[in-house]
Amino acid sequence: MSKKTRKGLPGQLRSYETVVVVDPQIGDDVIKSIVEKTKEVIASNNGTVTKVEDWGKRKLAYIIDKKTYGHYTCIEFDGPGEVVKGLTDYYHISENILRHITLLIDSRLREERKREKAPAKEPGSQDEMFV
Amino acid sequence: MNARELKERRDKRKDQRNQKNAALKHKNCPFCEDKTFFVDYRDTKRLSKFTSEQGRILTRRTSGVCALHQRQLVNAIKHARHLAMLTFVSDMTR
Numbered sequence: 001m002s003k004k005t006r007k008g009l010p011g012q013l014r015s016y017e018t019v020v021v022v023d024p025q026i027g028d029d030v031i032k033s034i035v036e037k038t039k040e041v042i043a044s045n046n047g048t049v050t051k052v053e054d055w056g057k058r059k060l061a062y063i064i065d066k067k068t069y070g071h072y073t074c075i076e077f078d079g080p081g082e083v084v085k086g087l088t089d090y091y092h093i094s095e096n097i098l099r100h101i102t103l104l105i106d107s108r109l110r111e112e113r114k115r116e117k118a119p120a121k122e123p124g125s126q127d128e129m130f131v
Numbered sequence: 132m133n134a135r136e137l138k139e140r141r142d143k144r145k146d147q148r149n150q151k152n153a154a155l156k157h158k159n160c161p162f163c164e165d166k167t168f169f170v171d172y173r174d175t176k177r178l179s180k181f182t183s184e185q186g187r188i189l190t191r192r193t194s195g196v197c198a199l200h201q202r203q204l205v206n207a208i209k210h211a212r213h214l215a216m217l218t219f220v221s222d223m224t225r
Binding site: 019021058060061062064070072098099101103106108109111112113115116 | 167168169171210212213214215216217218219
């Protein structure tokens with residue numbers, strides 16, 4: 001029996017998401033290249049990208065490296081645990097990255113996000129209540 | 132007065148007292164009321180309700196969050212802080 005670790009069983013695919021905060025002053029081209037490189041890193045470690053969300057430019061809650069704004073991008077992917085190490089190694093090497101995080105997506109969290117989107121579609125049922 | 136009547140009256144008062152105490156003690160968990168499966172670190176508007184003016188995480192005693200959701204909430208707030216979506220310390224105290 002192989003031992004279960006924090007990375008999961010060897011060869012097991014798990015769903016993760018990474019959020020990268022990049023300095024927006026360097027320009028859109030560089031930000032795009034950083035996002036594409038992260039995709040390459042995921043693909044080189046036998047992972048598959050499922051979703052890319054661009055949150056855009058946001059004001060930071062506190063100043064990081066004398067910067068008040070950050071460009072947020074979120075990438076969801078499935079892959080083995082080695083992808084996470086590859087990603088963190090890449091983030092440490094590359095410049096202009098203010099913050100980064102890689103998290104396991106809990107199955108409950110995914111259900112929660114589906115649920116959040118759903119109730120916006122059915123406001124008609126509430127109106128009937130008030131009539 | 133009968134002994135039975137007295138006993139009934141005593142029981143009634145006891146029930147009333149217990150109800151009052153239960154009402155005082157009971158505090159609803161806002162996450163349980165909303166039936167959330169998991170606390171998301173992305174909706175910072177909601178998370179900021181469970182932090183004090185200084186930016187500290189509120190205790191369960193003050194916010195009334197249940198133990199399960201408090202465990203998720205604490206992690207969610209810490210992830211959001213790391214990504215500079217929430218403050219560690221507010222501007223007032225800085």
